[in-house]
Amino acid sequence: MAQTPRYRFAPSPTGYFHVGGARTALYNWILALQNNGVFVLRIEDTDDSRNNPQWTKGILEALAWLGIDSSDSHFEGPIFQSANAALHVAAAEKLFAQGVAYYCDLSTEDIQKRAKDSGKQGYDGHSRDRGLGPGKGRVLRFRVPPGSTIVQDEVRGSVEFDNSTIEDFVLLRGNGSPVFLLANVVDDITQGITHVVRAEEHLPNAPKQQMIWQALGHQPPSWAHVPVLVNEQRKKLSKRRDKVAVEQYREEGILAAAMKNYLMTLGWAPTGDTEIVPFEKITADFKLGSVNHSPAFFDIVKLQSFNADYIRAMPVGEFIRACEPWLTREKAPWQAHDYDAKVFAEIAPLVQTRVQLLQDVPSMVDFLFCDLPIIDADAFTKAFAPEWASLTLIEIREGFTTCEFTPDALKAVVEAVGEKHSLKLGKLQAPLRVAVTGRSVGPPLFEPIALLGRDATLRRIDIALAKKV
């Protein structure tokens, strides 16, 4: 008797894939995995002029990046809503035939005028009993019955709506096309959806849609409205104002695992005192009933912290592979033929603990692959300000010409110069670091210098000294 639970994620392809959408998709996906159900991906591409196939492709790619795609047997789709237009219209006609819906010929302006005259907001049911048939410019409206509608919500409990506060809403536009409210329900019915898990902004739609389900002769699904994600102003995340594109975070070098983990800590938390946990634990622990009721701030700083944690936890080999797109693409700050994967592999462990985003990697190693380092002027000035700077660097250069070119030997040379001048290594290395790497901060110095080789190192020191004098 227990039927397979069927969840769905139904984005409309009107822009970049939103992190809030990703979170909703994740919830549905996890629930489907957990209950051995099905995750239906439905692209709601009906008639909106904003739709574009490019966005659909983006959604598919972003979901796949998060591990949600047809390679898993729980996945079904994508189904395109536009392909089912005939079913939507048929359902509308059925509702009209039943008398549950009626046509109305009032224009938006007419309705506004009537509302203004009567002092009441919204549509007043003017055409309820006018017996109008279908016609050009006429919309089909749902006849909201008296009484009240109770929505049983898995995260909020039961929510009651007084039907008198719900106006007779539109089902079919004047041009005959179905609106979201209808198309969404008809698709859910025909696709056998049993659980609707979506963002809280849809809660006011739930009573209307529940009435459509019932009028069409079906048991409504189990509803769950999860809190929205907000920005620092506590407003719902918007594509216009906020940085919400999943694709963009991916481009910056956020790891899918970090994104998934972080998203799941918004409005919910895994059991125990640790929030960075394997996805398997999240899948095992997650419960709709324990989802928070209030909006959550999407904190990019914390996301990045999660990401840094995930980066550090990677085996080095995996880290090196993950960095590759940022090192070999045309955006890399060096000539392709100057890049040496072997050299990068050598210092990779040193950069791994120093980046939050994969896109931060190139600037940490560029001095190894560019002919000459990109000198940071401020850092240079500051490093060479002390009177001992040039003097000690000349002595270090002396040592470098003859010493063994290994990290330990190089360090010994610098330490010896330091002892002679009573300077700590921390201070003394500053001019050397800027001369060789162009910056005052970066990975430990002597390993990269050894990698760079004697000739290149001496040349950089000479150039810095010449510039100074």
Added chain:
RNA sequence: GGCCCCAUCGUCUAGUGGACUAGGACACCACCCUCUCAAGGUGGCGGCACGGGUUCGAAUCCCGUUGGGGCUGCCA
């Protein structure tokens, strides 16, 4: 305005009437470690919106106030 939802450190959360001196994480600060920067370690700062109930006992239950949010389209 109307309808609906919500309210624990700055932020994300744990907490489901006694184990709460309210726990963890991010951020911030200090110290330790250290060739810079990180990482790591230790410690610190910081919260139950307010007012009434109920109860032997309330962050937890009820009511009110205040504050925030969502919706209010022939968008989805």
